[in-house]
Amino acid sequence: MAKLFQNQVVLITGAGRGIGKAIALAFAREGAIVAANDITPVNLTPAVAEIQSRGGRAQAYIFDVAKRIPCFSMVEQVLNDWGQIDILINNAGVEPHAPLLDLDEWDWQRTLDVNLSGAFYLTQACGRAMRHQGGGCMVNIASIAGRAFGLRNRSAYVASKMGLIGLTRAAALELAPYQIRVNAVCPGVIETEMTAALRQDETMMESWLSSIPQRRLGKPEDVVGLVLFLCSPAAAYINGQAINVDGGKVMC
Numbered sequence: 691m692a693k694l695f696q697n698q699v700v701l702i703t704g705a706g707r708g709i710g711k712a713i714a715l716a717f718a719r720e721g722a723i724v725a726a727n728d729i730t731p732v733n734l735t736p737a738v739a740e741i742q743s744r745g746g747r748a749q750a751y752i753f754d755v756a757k758r759i760p761c762f763s764m765v766e767q768v769l770n771d772w773g774q775i776d777i778l779i780n781n782a783g784v785e786p787h788a789p790l791l792d793l794d795e796w797d798w799q800r801t802l803d804v805n806l807s808g809a810f811y812l813t814q815a816c817g818r819a820m821r822h823q824g825g826g827c828m829v830n831i832a833s834i835a836g837r838a839f840g841l842r843n844r845s846a847y848v849a850s851k852m853g854l855i856g857l858t859r860a861a862a863l864e865l866a867p868y869q870i871r872v873n874a875v876c877p878g879v880i881e882t883e884m885t886a887a888l889r890q891d892e893t894m895m896e897s898w899l900s901s902i903p904q905r906r907l908g909k910p911e912d913v914v915g916l917v918l919f920l921c922s923p924a925a926a927y928i929n930g931q932a933i934n935v936d937g938g939k940v941m942c
């Protein structure tokens with residue numbers, strides 16, 4: 691049977707673990723060539739090896755997406771290696787926890803740099819390549835923290851994810867003439883390293899579970915289906931949307 695993304699090149703940031711890794715495995719299963727990015731080889735090297743051991747195609751690109759020059763260098767390297775970039779998944783993210791009144795400047799700036807500026811640099815670099823190629827698709831992994839209700843002790847994270855949804859809409863508007871679609875996926879609480887501390891706190895867990903109609907946290911695989919769908923021909927007329935994957939916690 692034909693695979694959904696056969697020979698398409700997909701660049702995925704933060705692909706060493708968690709949601710990014712699950713997305714990378716899924717694209718590889720569907721025949722894509724995975725350009726897998728992370729800031730460190732610690733998890734990325736085994737993640738790429740896992741894809742290859744399952745018969746998929748993947749290559750590691752160790753770059754810090756918080757900075758403009760590394761983002762552009764990475765895109766240039768992927769283009770040199772594979773000749774094209776069909777899909778960009780802006781997934782890399784950080785989430786410092788601190789009350790707003792105590793959050794230090796470094797954490798504030800780093801969060802905006804990784805979660806928002808990185809997505810902007812890669813939208814620009816990949817957008818130029820996709821315009822030249824005649825089209826493409828981008829998905830930004832935002833968060834329900836960027837929707838209506840925010841999140842306590844995560845001011846930088848909330849601001850970055852709201853910004854990312856804004857960037858998604860602006861990019862969808864400006865890139866549509868080049869046949870490039872841009873959408874955002876907004877996960878709820880997903881079982882990854884990012885939420886390890888929360889999941890160890892019984893009170894927090896009960897509070898979250900009681901507010902999720904499906905009464906469970908999500909798994910990285912729960913996010914994958916929507917990402918693949920948004921990049922597929924079935925979603926050809928879906929553009930500039932931010933869609934929640936959260937068991938029904940946020941219904942707007």
Ligand SMILES: NC(=O)c1ccc[n+]([C@@H]2O[C@H](COP(=O)([O-])OP(=O)(O)OC[C@H]3O[C@@H](n4cnc5c(N)ncnc54)[C@H](O)[C@@H]3O)[C@@H](O)[C@H]2O)c1
Binds near residue numbers: 705729783784
């Ligand atoms: N886990 C959740 O509950 C949840 C909920 C909503 C949204 N999200 C978002 O999903 C995305 C993935 O989250 P996760 O839970 O898998 O997190 P994670 O912490 O498990 O993985 C994030 C990955 O991003 C990489 N990364 C961090 N900074 C980077 C940088 N500057 N350059 C390149 N790579 C970098 C990390 O090394 C790591 O491999 C993030 O954007 C996060 O905000 C997660």
